[in-house]
Amino acid sequence: MGPTKGKLTRELMAMRISQELFDGAVVNLGIGIPTLVSSYIPEGMTIIFHTQNGALGFGPVVTADEVAEKADVDLINAGGQYITPLPGMCFFHHADSFGMIRGGHIDLTVLGALQVSEKGDLANWLFPARGVGNIGGGMDLAVGAKKVIAAMEHVTKNGELRILKECNYPLTAKECVDLIVTDIAVIEVTREGLVLREHAPGWTAEEVQALTEPRLIIPPDLKEISF
Template structure:
Protein backbone atom coordinates (compact mmCIF):
# COMPACT_ATOMS: atom_id res chain seq x y z
CA UNK A 1 0.00 0.00 0.00
CA UNK A 2 1.20 3.49 -0.77
CA UNK A 3 4.40 4.49 -2.53
CA UNK A 4 7.09 2.28 -4.03
CA UNK A 5 10.70 2.77 -2.95
CA UNK A 6 11.30 4.68 -6.19
CA UNK A 7 8.39 7.02 -5.44
CA UNK A 8 9.69 7.65 -1.91
CA UNK A 9 13.00 8.71 -3.45
CA UNK A 10 11.16 10.84 -6.01
CA UNK A 11 9.33 12.69 -3.24
CA UNK A 12 12.52 13.25 -1.24
CA UNK A 13 14.23 14.63 -4.35
CA UNK A 14 11.87 17.60 -4.07
CA UNK A 15 13.60 18.51 -0.78
CA UNK A 16 16.94 18.91 -2.56
CA UNK A 17 17.69 22.56 -3.35
CA UNK A 18 19.98 24.25 -5.85
CA UNK A 19 23.58 24.39 -4.63
CA UNK A 20 23.13 21.69 -1.98
CA UNK A 21 25.83 19.22 -0.99
CA UNK A 22 23.99 15.98 -0.17
CA UNK A 23 25.02 12.67 1.39
CA UNK A 24 22.97 9.63 0.43
CA UNK A 25 22.78 6.64 2.77
CA UNK A 26 22.39 3.00 1.79
CA UNK A 27 19.08 1.68 0.46
CA UNK A 28 16.24 3.93 -0.70
CA UNK A 29 18.34 7.13 -0.32
CA UNK A 30 20.67 6.08 -3.13
CA UNK A 31 17.74 6.31 -5.55
CA UNK A 32 17.27 10.03 -4.89
CA UNK A 33 20.05 10.97 -7.32
CA UNK A 34 17.90 9.58 -10.15
CA UNK A 35 15.11 12.10 -9.56
CA UNK A 36 16.74 15.46 -8.87
CA UNK A 37 15.53 18.21 -11.19
CA UNK A 38 17.67 18.91 -14.24
CA UNK A 39 17.55 22.68 -13.73
CA UNK A 40 19.39 22.69 -10.39
CA UNK A 41 23.02 22.00 -9.47
CA UNK A 42 23.56 19.46 -6.69
CA UNK A 43 26.73 17.73 -5.45
CA UNK A 44 26.20 14.23 -4.05
CA UNK A 45 28.84 13.07 -1.58
CA UNK A 46 29.57 9.50 -0.52
CA UNK A 47 31.63 8.78 2.59
CA UNK A 48 33.79 6.23 0.78
CA UNK A 49 35.38 9.21 -1.01
CA UNK A 50 33.32 10.54 -3.92
CA UNK A 51 32.00 14.03 -4.59
CA UNK A 52 29.87 14.53 -7.69
CA UNK A 53 27.90 11.30 -7.98
CA UNK A 54 25.35 11.03 -10.76
CA UNK A 55 22.46 8.59 -11.29
CA UNK A 56 22.96 4.84 -11.46
CA UNK A 57 24.58 3.61 -14.69
CA UNK A 58 22.62 1.88 -17.40
CA UNK A 59 23.03 -1.90 -17.67
CA UNK A 60 26.24 -2.69 -19.50
CA UNK A 61 27.81 0.69 -18.71
CA UNK A 62 28.86 -0.07 -15.12
CA UNK A 63 32.42 0.55 -13.93
CA UNK A 64 33.19 -1.79 -11.02
CA UNK A 65 35.81 0.65 -9.69
CA UNK A 66 33.33 3.50 -9.23
CA UNK A 67 31.01 2.69 -6.34
CA UNK A 68 29.11 4.37 -3.51
CA UNK A 69 29.28 3.55 0.20
CA UNK A 70 26.84 0.67 -0.35
CA UNK A 71 29.19 -0.84 -2.96
CA UNK A 72 26.74 -0.11 -5.77
CA UNK A 73 28.16 1.01 -9.10
CA UNK A 74 27.52 4.70 -9.81
CA UNK A 75 28.17 7.33 -12.41
CA UNK A 76 30.01 10.59 -11.84
CA UNK A 77 29.24 14.05 -13.18
CA UNK A 78 31.74 16.42 -14.88
CA UNK A 79 34.10 17.82 -12.23
CA UNK A 80 33.64 14.89 -9.84
CA UNK A 81 36.51 14.07 -7.49
CA UNK A 82 37.78 11.09 -5.51
CA UNK A 83 39.60 11.23 -2.16
CA UNK A 84 40.44 9.26 0.96
CA UNK A 85 38.16 8.60 3.92
CA UNK A 86 39.93 11.15 6.13
CA UNK A 87 39.01 13.98 3.77
CA UNK A 88 35.52 12.58 3.23
CA UNK A 89 34.76 12.48 6.95
CA UNK A 90 36.37 15.89 7.35
CA UNK A 91 33.66 17.20 5.03
CA UNK A 92 30.97 15.49 7.10
CA UNK A 93 32.30 16.41 10.57
CA UNK A 94 33.04 19.94 9.41
CA UNK A 95 29.33 20.31 8.54
CA UNK A 96 29.96 20.97 4.86
CA UNK A 97 27.04 18.71 3.86
CA UNK A 98 23.70 20.56 3.59
CA UNK A 99 21.39 17.55 3.59
CA UNK A 100 21.78 13.93 4.70
CA UNK A 101 19.27 11.31 3.53
CA UNK A 102 19.32 8.04 5.47
CA UNK A 103 17.40 4.82 5.76
CA UNK A 104 16.21 3.61 9.16
CA UNK A 105 14.89 0.59 11.00
CA UNK A 106 13.17 2.79 13.61
CA UNK A 107 12.62 6.50 14.28
CA UNK A 108 11.32 7.81 17.60
CA UNK A 109 8.92 10.73 17.93
CA UNK A 110 11.72 12.91 19.38
CA UNK A 111 13.94 12.33 16.33
CA UNK A 112 16.10 9.46 17.61
CA UNK A 113 17.18 7.07 14.86
CA UNK A 114 18.17 3.40 14.87
CA UNK A 115 19.54 2.24 11.54
CA UNK A 116 22.57 0.04 12.00
CA UNK A 117 22.02 -3.02 14.18
CA UNK A 118 19.49 -5.65 15.15
CA UNK A 119 20.84 -7.54 18.20
CA UNK A 120 21.60 -11.16 17.42
CA UNK A 121 22.04 -10.56 13.70
CA UNK A 122 25.39 -10.17 11.98
CA UNK A 123 26.12 -6.65 10.74
CA UNK A 124 29.13 -5.16 8.98
CA UNK A 125 29.26 -2.24 11.40
CA UNK A 126 27.92 1.27 11.69
CA UNK A 127 29.98 2.67 8.83
CA UNK A 128 29.66 6.44 8.56
CA UNK A 129 26.18 6.66 10.06
CA UNK A 130 27.19 7.97 13.50
CA UNK A 131 29.35 10.71 11.98
CA UNK A 132 26.53 11.69 9.64
CA UNK A 133 23.83 11.93 12.32
CA UNK A 134 26.05 13.78 14.79
CA UNK A 135 27.25 16.37 12.27
CA UNK A 136 24.33 16.97 9.90
CA UNK A 137 21.96 19.90 10.47
CA UNK A 138 19.26 18.50 8.18
CA UNK A 139 18.45 14.78 8.15
CA UNK A 140 15.62 13.22 6.17
CA UNK A 141 14.80 9.54 6.65
CA UNK A 142 13.53 7.38 3.80
CA UNK A 143 11.89 4.15 4.90
CA UNK A 144 8.83 1.94 4.84
CA UNK A 145 6.23 2.87 7.46
CA UNK A 146 6.10 -0.66 8.91
CA UNK A 147 8.43 -3.64 9.17
CA UNK A 148 7.84 -6.98 7.47
CA UNK A 149 5.60 -8.06 10.35
CA UNK A 150 3.39 -5.01 9.80
CA UNK A 151 4.59 -3.31 12.98
CA UNK A 152 5.15 0.44 13.11
CA UNK A 153 8.66 1.79 12.61
CA UNK A 154 7.61 5.25 13.88
CA UNK A 155 7.74 4.78 17.62
CA UNK A 156 7.47 6.59 20.93
CA UNK A 157 10.95 5.24 21.75
CA UNK A 158 13.33 3.18 19.65
CA UNK A 159 13.80 -0.40 20.79
CA UNK A 160 16.97 -1.02 18.76
CA UNK A 161 20.46 0.36 19.50
CA UNK A 162 20.53 4.06 18.59
CA UNK A 163 22.61 5.62 15.86
CA UNK A 164 21.78 9.19 16.85
CA UNK A 165 19.68 11.15 19.33
CA UNK A 166 17.12 13.82 18.45
CA UNK A 167 18.57 14.39 15.00
CA UNK A 168 15.91 13.47 12.41
CA UNK A 169 13.99 16.43 10.97
CA UNK A 170 11.67 14.81 8.41
CA UNK A 171 10.55 11.32 7.38
CA UNK A 172 9.19 10.13 4.05
CA UNK A 173 7.60 6.67 4.09
CA UNK A 174 5.46 4.71 1.66
CA UNK A 175 2.42 6.21 3.41
CA UNK A 176 3.28 9.76 4.44
CA UNK A 177 5.57 12.75 4.83
CA UNK A 178 6.07 13.66 8.48
CA UNK A 179 8.00 16.33 10.36
CA UNK A 180 9.55 15.64 13.76
CA UNK A 181 8.36 18.20 16.32
CA UNK A 182 8.58 18.52 20.10
CA UNK A 183 5.07 17.06 20.37
CA UNK A 184 5.59 14.15 18.00
CA UNK A 185 5.22 13.28 14.31
CA UNK A 186 3.41 16.04 12.42
CA UNK A 187 1.61 14.62 9.38
CA UNK A 188 2.35 16.88 6.41
CA UNK A 189 1.22 14.78 3.44
CA UNK A 190 -0.40 11.42 2.80
CA UNK A 191 0.38 9.09 -0.09
CA UNK A 192 -2.16 8.80 -2.92
CA UNK A 193 -4.98 6.47 -1.93
CA UNK A 194 -3.94 6.45 1.74
CA UNK A 195 -6.23 7.92 4.40
CA UNK A 196 -5.30 9.63 7.65
CA UNK A 197 -6.86 6.70 9.50
CA UNK A 198 -4.61 4.28 7.58
CA UNK A 199 -1.57 6.23 8.80
CA UNK A 200 -2.85 6.46 12.37
CA UNK A 201 -3.33 2.70 12.49
CA UNK A 202 0.35 1.99 11.81
CA UNK A 203 2.01 4.86 13.72
CA UNK A 204 2.88 3.94 17.31
CA UNK A 205 4.40 7.31 18.15
CA UNK A 206 2.32 10.42 18.81
CA UNK A 207 0.81 11.55 15.50
CA UNK A 208 -0.26 15.17 15.08
CA UNK A 209 -2.90 15.72 12.41
CA UNK A 210 -4.30 19.01 11.12
CA UNK A 211 -7.82 19.41 9.71
CA UNK A 212 -6.58 19.16 6.13
CA UNK A 213 -3.75 16.82 5.11
CA UNK A 214 -2.94 17.17 1.39
CA UNK A 215 -2.22 14.22 -0.87
CA UNK A 216 1.43 13.82 -1.76
CA UNK A 217 2.48 14.84 -5.26
CA UNK A 218 4.93 12.37 -6.83
Protein backbone atom coordinates in the same frame (compact mmCIF):
# COMPACT_ATOMS: atom_id res chain seq x y z
CA MET B 1 -11.11 7.86 -11.22
CA GLY B 2 -10.65 8.41 -7.52
CA PRO B 3 -7.47 7.61 -5.66
CA THR B 4 -6.84 3.96 -4.90
CA LYS B 5 -5.51 3.16 -1.48
CA GLY B 6 -2.08 1.64 -1.72
CA LYS B 7 1.41 2.03 -0.41
CA LEU B 8 4.08 3.93 -2.28
CA THR B 9 6.69 1.89 -4.08
CA ARG B 10 10.34 2.48 -3.24
CA GLU B 11 10.62 4.50 -6.45
CA LEU B 12 7.71 6.75 -5.49
CA MET B 13 9.20 7.25 -2.04
CA ALA B 14 12.46 8.30 -3.72
CA MET B 15 10.49 10.67 -5.99
CA ARG B 16 8.87 12.27 -2.96
CA ILE B 17 12.20 12.62 -1.20
CA SER B 18 13.65 14.30 -4.30
CA GLN B 19 11.27 17.22 -3.64
CA GLU B 20 13.47 18.06 -0.64
CA LEU B 21 16.48 18.71 -2.91
CA PHE B 22 17.46 22.25 -3.84
CA ASP B 23 19.82 23.72 -6.40
CA GLY B 24 23.45 23.41 -5.34
CA ALA B 25 22.69 21.12 -2.39
CA VAL B 26 25.51 18.88 -1.16
CA VAL B 27 23.81 15.51 -0.67
CA ASN B 28 24.88 12.15 0.73
CA LEU B 29 22.61 9.21 -0.02
CA GLY B 30 22.63 6.04 2.08
CA ILE B 31 22.16 2.54 0.72
CA GLY B 32 18.74 1.22 -0.39
CA ILE B 33 15.77 3.54 -1.00
CA PRO B 34 18.04 6.61 -0.55
CA THR B 35 20.25 5.58 -3.51
CA LEU B 36 17.18 5.72 -5.77
CA VAL B 37 16.76 9.43 -5.07
CA SER B 38 19.60 10.24 -7.48
CA SER B 39 17.36 9.05 -10.36
CA TYR B 40 14.76 11.79 -9.65
CA ILE B 41 16.70 15.04 -9.57
CA PRO B 42 14.35 17.84 -10.66
CA GLU B 43 15.17 19.14 -14.12
CA GLY B 44 17.69 21.96 -14.27
CA MET B 45 18.85 21.41 -10.71
CA THR B 46 22.51 20.78 -9.90
CA ILE B 47 23.11 18.47 -6.94
CA ILE B 48 26.63 17.91 -5.64
CA PHE B 49 26.71 14.31 -4.46
CA HIS B 50 29.07 13.38 -1.64
CA THR B 51 30.16 9.84 -0.92
CA GLN B 52 31.96 9.10 2.34
CA ASN B 53 34.62 7.03 0.62
CA GLY B 54 36.02 10.25 -0.75
CA ALA B 55 34.38 11.88 -3.76
CA LEU B 56 32.23 14.94 -4.45
CA GLY B 57 30.42 16.00 -7.59
CA PHE B 58 30.40 12.67 -9.43
CA GLY B 59 27.88 11.52 -12.02
CA PRO B 60 25.33 8.71 -12.32
CA VAL B 61 25.90 5.09 -11.36
CA VAL B 62 27.23 2.84 -14.14
CA THR B 63 24.33 0.79 -15.50
CA ALA B 64 24.53 -2.97 -16.09
CA ASP B 65 25.10 -2.61 -19.84
CA GLU B 66 27.82 0.00 -19.37
CA VAL B 67 30.00 -2.08 -17.03
CA ALA B 68 32.55 -3.28 -19.62
CA GLU B 69 33.08 0.22 -20.94
CA LYS B 70 32.82 2.41 -17.84
CA ALA B 71 33.27 0.38 -14.63
CA ASP B 72 36.47 1.10 -12.73
CA VAL B 73 37.31 -0.22 -9.25
CA ASP B 74 38.90 3.14 -8.46
CA LEU B 75 35.61 5.00 -8.90
CA ILE B 76 32.90 3.69 -6.57
CA ASN B 77 30.32 5.06 -4.16
CA ALA B 78 29.69 4.05 -0.56
CA GLY B 79 27.37 1.27 -1.72
CA GLY B 80 30.19 -0.21 -3.78
CA GLN B 81 28.48 0.78 -7.04
CA TYR B 82 30.56 2.00 -9.94
CA ILE B 83 30.01 5.71 -10.57
CA THR B 84 30.91 7.99 -13.47
CA PRO B 85 33.10 11.10 -13.57
CA LEU B 86 31.79 14.63 -14.06
CA PRO B 87 33.71 17.84 -14.71
CA GLY B 88 34.55 19.43 -11.37
CA MET B 89 34.50 16.14 -9.46
CA CYS B 90 37.10 15.88 -6.69
CA PHE B 91 38.63 13.21 -4.46
CA PHE B 92 39.80 13.36 -0.85
CA HIS B 93 40.76 11.03 1.98
CA HIS B 94 38.53 9.67 4.71
CA ALA B 95 39.44 12.19 7.41
CA ASP B 96 38.53 15.05 5.05
CA SER B 97 35.38 13.23 4.01
CA PHE B 98 34.14 12.87 7.58
CA GLY B 99 35.29 16.39 8.35
CA MET B 100 32.79 17.46 5.69
CA ILE B 101 30.14 15.33 7.39
CA ARG B 102 30.67 16.23 11.06
CA GLY B 103 31.66 19.78 10.22
CA GLY B 104 28.19 20.57 8.88
CA HIS B 105 29.21 20.87 5.22
CA ILE B 106 26.66 18.32 3.98
CA ASP B 107 23.24 19.92 3.39
CA LEU B 108 21.16 16.79 3.28
CA THR B 109 21.51 13.09 3.93
CA VAL B 110 18.92 10.42 3.25
CA LEU B 111 19.33 7.33 5.40
CA GLY B 112 17.46 4.05 5.51
CA ALA B 113 15.83 3.42 8.89
CA LEU B 114 14.67 0.45 10.93
CA GLN B 115 13.01 2.59 13.62
CA VAL B 116 12.55 6.29 14.36
CA SER B 117 11.34 7.70 17.68
CA GLU B 118 9.04 10.57 18.50
CA LYS B 119 12.08 12.73 19.25
CA GLY B 120 13.83 11.83 16.01
CA ASP B 121 16.13 9.15 17.42
CA LEU B 122 17.29 6.89 14.59
CA ALA B 123 18.00 3.14 14.70
CA ASN B 124 19.36 1.75 11.45
CA TRP B 125 22.51 -0.28 12.00
CA LEU B 126 21.65 -3.45 13.89
CA PHE B 127 18.88 -6.03 13.55
CA PRO B 128 18.72 -7.61 17.02
CA ALA B 129 17.82 -10.92 15.35
CA ARG B 130 21.25 -11.04 13.66
CA GLY B 131 23.08 -10.05 16.82
CA VAL B 132 25.80 -8.11 15.02
CA GLY B 133 25.77 -5.13 12.69
CA ASN B 134 27.89 -2.66 10.78
CA ILE B 135 28.09 0.92 12.02
CA GLY B 136 29.83 2.27 8.91
CA GLY B 137 29.37 5.99 8.32
CA GLY B 138 25.74 6.22 9.46
CA MET B 139 26.38 7.55 12.96
CA ASP B 140 28.54 10.38 11.63
CA LEU B 141 26.03 11.28 8.89
CA ALA B 142 23.11 11.28 11.34
CA VAL B 143 24.99 13.56 13.72
CA GLY B 144 26.64 15.84 11.19
CA ALA B 145 24.41 16.50 8.18
CA LYS B 146 22.36 19.71 8.31
CA LYS B 147 19.17 17.84 7.43
CA VAL B 148 18.51 14.13 7.97
CA ILE B 149 15.71 12.36 6.11
CA ALA B 150 14.81 8.85 7.26
CA ALA B 151 13.40 6.68 4.47
CA MET B 152 11.54 3.55 5.47
CA GLU B 153 8.47 1.40 5.08
CA HIS B 154 6.00 2.59 7.72
CA VAL B 155 5.66 -0.85 9.36
CA THR B 156 7.65 -4.09 9.11
CA LYS B 157 6.63 -6.96 6.84
CA ASN B 158 4.96 -8.52 9.88
CA GLY B 159 3.07 -5.32 10.62
CA GLU B 160 5.18 -4.21 13.59
CA LEU B 161 5.29 -0.47 14.14
CA ARG B 162 8.55 1.31 13.35
CA ILE B 163 7.73 4.88 14.32
CA LEU B 164 7.77 4.56 18.09
CA LYS B 165 7.77 6.57 21.31
CA GLU B 166 11.21 5.09 22.01
CA CYS B 167 13.30 2.94 19.66
CA ASN B 168 13.96 -0.54 21.01
CA TYR B 169 16.72 -1.32 18.52
CA PRO B 170 20.23 0.02 19.22
CA LEU B 171 20.45 3.68 18.22
CA THR B 172 22.46 5.23 15.42
CA ALA B 173 22.07 8.72 16.88
CA LYS B 174 19.74 10.62 19.21
CA GLU B 175 17.37 13.37 18.07
CA CYS B 176 18.81 13.60 14.57
CA VAL B 177 15.95 12.94 12.12
CA ASP B 178 14.21 15.98 10.63
CA LEU B 179 11.82 14.31 8.20
CA ILE B 180 10.46 10.77 7.90
CA VAL B 181 9.31 9.64 4.46
CA THR B 182 7.48 6.31 4.46
CA ASP B 183 5.31 4.39 2.02
CA ILE B 184 2.19 6.01 3.48
CA ALA B 185 3.22 9.34 4.99
CA VAL B 186 5.58 12.29 5.27
CA ILE B 187 6.16 13.21 8.90
CA GLU B 188 8.15 16.15 10.24
CA VAL B 189 9.95 15.85 13.56
CA THR B 190 9.41 19.03 15.60
CA ARG B 191 9.95 20.12 19.21
CA GLU B 192 6.21 19.74 19.76
CA GLY B 193 6.18 16.22 18.35
CA LEU B 194 5.60 14.43 15.07
CA VAL B 195 3.63 16.46 12.54
CA LEU B 196 1.85 14.55 9.78
CA ARG B 197 2.51 16.71 6.72
CA GLU B 198 1.33 14.40 3.95
CA HIS B 199 -0.41 11.05 3.52
CA ALA B 200 -0.37 8.65 0.59
CA PRO B 201 -3.33 8.79 -1.82
CA GLY B 202 -6.42 7.18 -0.31
CA TRP B 203 -5.13 7.18 3.26
CA THR B 204 -6.66 9.17 6.11
CA ALA B 205 -4.81 10.73 9.03
CA GLU B 206 -6.56 8.25 11.35
CA GLU B 207 -5.30 5.30 9.31
CA VAL B 208 -1.71 6.62 9.43
CA GLN B 209 -2.08 7.25 13.16
CA ALA B 210 -3.20 3.66 13.72
CA LEU B 211 0.19 2.49 12.35
CA THR B 212 2.20 5.05 14.34
CA GLU B 213 2.80 4.67 18.07
CA PRO B 214 3.35 8.32 19.10
CA ARG B 215 0.49 10.76 18.76
CA LEU B 216 0.63 12.59 15.44
CA ILE B 217 -0.08 16.29 15.24
CA ILE B 218 -2.51 16.87 12.37
CA PRO B 219 -2.09 20.35 10.92
CA PRO B 220 -4.88 22.14 9.03
CA ASP B 221 -2.82 22.07 5.83
CA LEU B 222 -2.38 18.27 5.79
CA LYS B 223 -1.91 17.26 2.14
CA GLU B 224 -1.93 14.21 -0.05
CA ILE B 225 1.53 13.23 -1.31
CA SER B 226 1.86 14.40 -4.89
CA PHE B 227 4.61 14.05 -7.45
